[in-house]
Amino acid sequence: MIRNPILRGFNPDPSICRVGEDYYIATSTFEWYPGVQIHHSRDLVNWTLVRRPLERASQLDMRGNPDSCGIWAPCLSYADGLFWLVYTDVKRYDGNFKDAHNYIVTSPTIEGEWSDPVYVNSSGFDPSLFHDDDGRKWFVNMQWNHRTESYGGAPKSPAFDGILLQEWDAGTKSLKGPIKNIFAGSPLGLVEGPHLFKRNGWYYLTTAEGGTGYDHAVTMARSRAIDGPYEMHPNTHLITSKDAPNAVLQRAGHGQYVETPDGQAYHTHLCGRPMRPKRRCTLGRETALQKCIWEDDWLYLAQGGVVPEVDVPAPVDVERHEKASRIETRFEPGPLPMEFQWLRTPQPERLFSLSERPGHLRLHGRESIGSWFEQALVARRQEHHSFRTETTVDFLPDTYQQVAGLTHYYNRHKFYAVVVTLHEKLGRVVTIFSCPGDFPHGRMIFPAGSGVAIPDGPVDLTMDIRENDLQFSWRAGGSNDWQALGPALDAGVISDEGGRGEHGSFTGAFAGVFAFDTSGRARPADFSRFVYQALEG
Incomplete structure (x- = not known):
């Protein structure tokens, strides 16, 4: 079994990527240096920290970044013989503005040296890069609207102004073509954390909603065209604990889909394990993994419902290795x-x-x-x-x-x-x-x-x-x-x-x-x- 959380302690916003038999998860590091944690697994059960790629001044300098700023929501992918890492460096938290700058770095290997960053945009945080099967690449991020009462510690839905899509030109290393707002989110609001993938001719968009507290959720939508319109999942949310206050894994949301080599479906998400009686999460937001199934070209949790479980069937029968106490x-x-x-x-x-x-x-x-x-x-x-x-x-x-x-x-x-x-x-x-x-x-x-x-x-x-x-x-x-x-x-x-x-x-x-x-x-x-x-x- 997979025992959740698979990455204990502060490891939020998990982006998962499979290359052959190898799985990698990238998580946010915020103001901690070096930037971005990357864990590796061969079985989805046992994970090892193998790299923090943002490690030199030309890649990352966070001096002066406020608390809880810095590296937000990396997206890790693999295409064209390269690993691609997209991330935000957030320079402001309190007040109406975020000043969130998005970058891309690449490397032929996870463990090797990563490139200097290429600047992409600053329209919002939580960027993601999707490599389509026709060779085109698409960049998505949430759009931040500063003309609201949203500020640090009190997020408001109008500030989370939908998911933007624009094409990325790998040759010129720049965005090109029109910018389109493809998804406004569900009534839960606070839409962020977008990830795209494609299956059976459908484009799927998963987002995080509800804020990263106890109302957090993974929301799913699909479209026949990458730029929409997107229809909402029959349950709206794929994963959430917002209506299950006694579930062990709380604050469930913000993750990404992955398939095993034999086609089994899984989805990462962040979570929190609160302590009684005040429901405080000293371990921060951790990384968990849920087994999923497909029905009518929609993804569902294998156990049914939307509430994540602690013990999840693994794709293969392996021994779980516990860390030394x-x-x-x-x-x-x-x-x-x-x-x-x-x-x-x-x-x-x-x-x-x-x-x-x-x-x-x-x-x-x-x-x-x-x-x-x-x-x-x-x-x-x-x-x-x-x-x-x-x-x-x-x-x-x-x-x-x-x-x-x-x-x-x-x-x-x-x-x-x-x-x-x-x-x-x-x-x-x-x-x-x-x-x-x-x-x-x-x-x-x-x-x-x-x-x-x-x-x-x-x-x-x-x-x-x-x-x-x-x-x-x-x-x-x-x-x-x-x-x-x-x-x-x-x-x-x-x-x-x-x-x-x-x-x-x-x-x-x-x-x-x-x-x-x-x-x-x-x-x-x-x-x-x-x-x-x-x-x-």
Whole structure:
């Protein structure tokens, strides 16, 4: 069986592509660098992260991009001996405007180097490229209308002004011909995330609707001509949990169709797994896969209805490989381990080094943990509702402006951190920074006050998260005795729904290490290990 979600933790907007026996899924990465996650599978059951292709300044620079902006909704396809990746770099979120720029990059292989981007348009986000069987290529994206009351955190349907279609000329690397609005969406509204495919002479258009919260849905329509008119699916929606509040997989929508080599039908979608009692998704929007069937040239879920299931029949009988429940990273010279990312900048050498002190991840203290420009924070996705992380930090601050530690991080308004810093009277201390969703101010509070004085030398830091509760602890390097620090904190804040609510932000929670030095002297902090331990199945 396929066990959903197939990609745990923050992996939204899944675009799926099959080449021969190989399947690839591309997902959004927003402000996290490098851009776009691509996972690979041979059986639709077991998936491995193999590439983040947007990895250099000529491809992507997100310094200054607000939270929940950056790379939205990539579309991955294969044609003419090339992989094609289409994506949006969103430069504004709040207010009426989005400033969403769409690009295409290509590569002959997933694992190889990808081209510099070719600019396409800026009329809206969620672009997709369709390769027709006559050799022509078509570009679709939603159109954004700024003349509405829609703004970040409060989307309104009039801003989502239908799906635009225009032909793409691969020779001139530019759009050509008329622009046509081919689909206004269903009464659910907020139409976005378009993907086209063709079968039995029909053009099929799947879109995301209802916003990326609990009313989300995959909507389907078809036409005999690529530019319409499109007729709606008999059920309107192919996949949605909006009317099934007790379903395990909530917020279901935004995905893409794929066929196996023997013609079996599947459809990806994003989903959320909320925690009771407040229905907050600390794991963000994850990727799931549903088995489908065809009836009268319409696609339906194989189990009937529109509600997605956790366990889905796989196309072949294979063993499902579970990830290790405990992963300990020892930092060695070379590339940053694949599970880690950083924020926004294409100049990671200014943030961290794995060679300056062998056996350590050295972070150079840059701007604050709330910066949108240059933040020395290296983190991995939270993949379980309950987990524990540990790290060991060697850090000697000479001012309170120098801080390093361990963080449960969502964005600049939603994070907790246990930190080593300097106090004027206590000397070197360990304390807590808390920013529990105060928007728009991002004000911090300090649940452990000035903190606890600590001895010289390396310090071990840990956080235990058990669903809605977070507890920080520390110990002197080499000691066996963990000491709890501060009260239990509300871990559910570090979620899509925390703070300003479900449409206010929509990425996911990370666990990581960071350092800042607001004196501007780039004080280094050295981390020798990072442990991620799942505390659930």
